[in-house]
Amino acid sequence: MIRSLMFLPGNTPNMLINGDTLGADALILDLEDAVSPSEKDSARVLVRNYLKNLKARKQFFIVRINSTDTDYWQDDLSEIIPVKPDCVMPTKVNGDKMLNKISDFISSLEKKFDIPEGTTKLLPLIETAEGVENAFNIASANNRIFGIALGAEDLSADLRCRRTKEGSEILYARTRLICAGRAAGVEIFDTPFTDVNDIEGLCKDINFARGLGFSGKLVISPRHIDYVNELFSPTEQEINYAVEVLECIKEAEKLGKGAVSLHGKMIDAPIVARAKQVYEAAYPSGTRL
Amino acid sequence: MIKISQNAFAGTLESSDCLVTITPNESNEVNFEINSVVFKQYGNSILKAAQNTVKKFDISGADIKIQDMGAFDCVIEARVETAIKRALKGAK
Numbered sequence: 207m208i209r210s211l212m213f214l215p216g217n218t219p220n221m222l223i224n225g226d227t228l229g230a231d232a233l234i235l236d237l238e239d240a241v242s243p244s245e246k247d248s249a250r251v252l253v254r255n256y257l258k259n260l261k262a263r264k265q266f267f268i269v270r271i272n273s274t275d276t277d278y279w280q281d282d283l284s285e286i287i288p289v290k291p292d293c294v295m296p297t298k299v300n301g302d303k304m305l306n307k308i309s310d311f312i313s314s315l316e317k318k319f320d321i322p323e324g325t326t327k328l329l330p331l332i333e334t335a336e337g338v339e340n341a342f343n344i345a346s347a348n349n350r351i352f353g354i355a356l357g358a359e360d361l362s363a364d365l366r367c368r369r370t371k372e373g374s375e376i377l378y379a380r381t382r383l384i385c386a387g388r389a390a391g392v393e394i395f396d397t398p399f400t401d402v403n404d405i406e407g408l409c410k411d412i413n414f415a416r417g418l419g420f421s422g423k424l425v426i427s428p429r430h431i432d433y434v435n436e437l438f439s440p441t442e443q444e445i446n447y448a449v450e451v452l453e454c455i456k457e458a459e460k461l462g463k464g465a466v467s468l469h470g471k472m473i474d475a476p477i478v479a480r481a482k483q484v485y486e487a488a489y490p491s492g493t494r495l
Numbered sequence: 496m497i498k499i500s501q502n503a504f505a506g507t508l509e510s511s512d513c514l515v516t517i518t519p520n521e522s523n524e525v526n527f528e529i530n531s532v533v534f535k536q537y538g539n540s541i542l543k544a545a546q547n548t549v550k551k552f553d554i555s556g557a558d559i560k561i562q563d564m565g566a567f568d569c570v571i572e573a574r575v576e577t578a579i580k581r582a583l584k585g586a587k
Contacts, residue, residue: 218509218512219509219511219512219566219567219570220509220510220511220512223511223567223570247577247580247581248505248506248573248574248577251573251576251577251580252570252573252574252577254573255570255572255573256569256570256573258569259567259568259569
């Protein structure tokens with residue numbers, strides 16, 4: 207279960223080396239915005255060596271590459287695919303054609319370095335109006351797609367809207383991505399909350415995003431990780447109710463009952479499906495029932 | 496062997512990083528100078544990491560200076576590699 211995905215600048219050894227102690231479920235090693243054009247070469251080599259020398263990979267490792275409208279993206283992939291990151295995050299993804307171009311290039315590298323084809327997953331960052339409109343095509347472009355993520359800062363610039371903490375200007379994009387991602391059967395990750403010091407605003411934003419259906423959230427500050435992890439995890443009350451629902455269904459099946467109720471409420475298929483999701487999130491290895 | 500003909504550098508003087516500077520010299524040797532806050536404990540390890548990286552490139556005639564701020568071996572190797580690649584840019 208991936209709830210928090212923390213960005214780490216690709217050319218800053220101090221942050222890279224301490225990254226795996228921050229508690230994020232996934233680390234995004236950034237070769238794009240966090241690296242100046244004159245240091246792209248340096249960051250690629252550093253990220254490659256960092257991944258190559260990690261003793262144990264406890265997190266899900268993602269590398270954010272430069273967009274296909276730059277001269278950097280192929281060099282980024284050529285350097286990092288041989289050290290097998292779990293996932294690549296292409297940026298400013300507008301549609302499935304762009305994504306398949308990246309996927310084909312990764313396939314050629316996987317073949318060259320004897321890595322089974324499809325090993326490297328993709329988490330496209332959708333941050334343009336065109337990308338939002340093509341969200342389903344992007345989410346279902348190929349079987350490398352592990353999830354889709356929203357980048358609201360670039361999107362706001364593209365939409366020419368005013369970016370607010372409340373986020374009403376990105377509500378359409380958020381819900382569009384959730385529909386697209388769920389329809390394609392992939393995870394959906396929300397845009398980062400950019401005010402590092404506003405914890406109250408952060409929690410409000412996380413709760414809103416979780417309520418909409420996001421799987422987790424991108425994070426730009428280590429201070430935000432614990433809040434994202436906690437608020438994207440099921441509460442004790444939700445877990446207990448899910449267990450009750452699943453036990454109730456099990457019992458009804460034993461007794462051959464078609465319809466069952468719990469605390470006076472009918473338990474129907476959507477409630478069971480939701481209980482299963484909560485249970486799986488709480489017990490990924492299926493230990494309690 | 497490719498003779499280094501231009502200056503180049505890579506890295507920074509921030510904590511856990513190192514600044515690697517390459518300058519051409521008149522000889523065919525590759526010489527190393529290491530300044531480190533942890534030279535007593537890790538001087539040999541830093542030198543070894545730098546030498547191993549240099550071996551991967553067929554270069555000669557360079558002075559390589561490493562100003563280490565407590566970088567791990569993988570960081571030193573990365574910075575030396577980048578500095579060499581930059582120094583070789585345009586070399587025949």
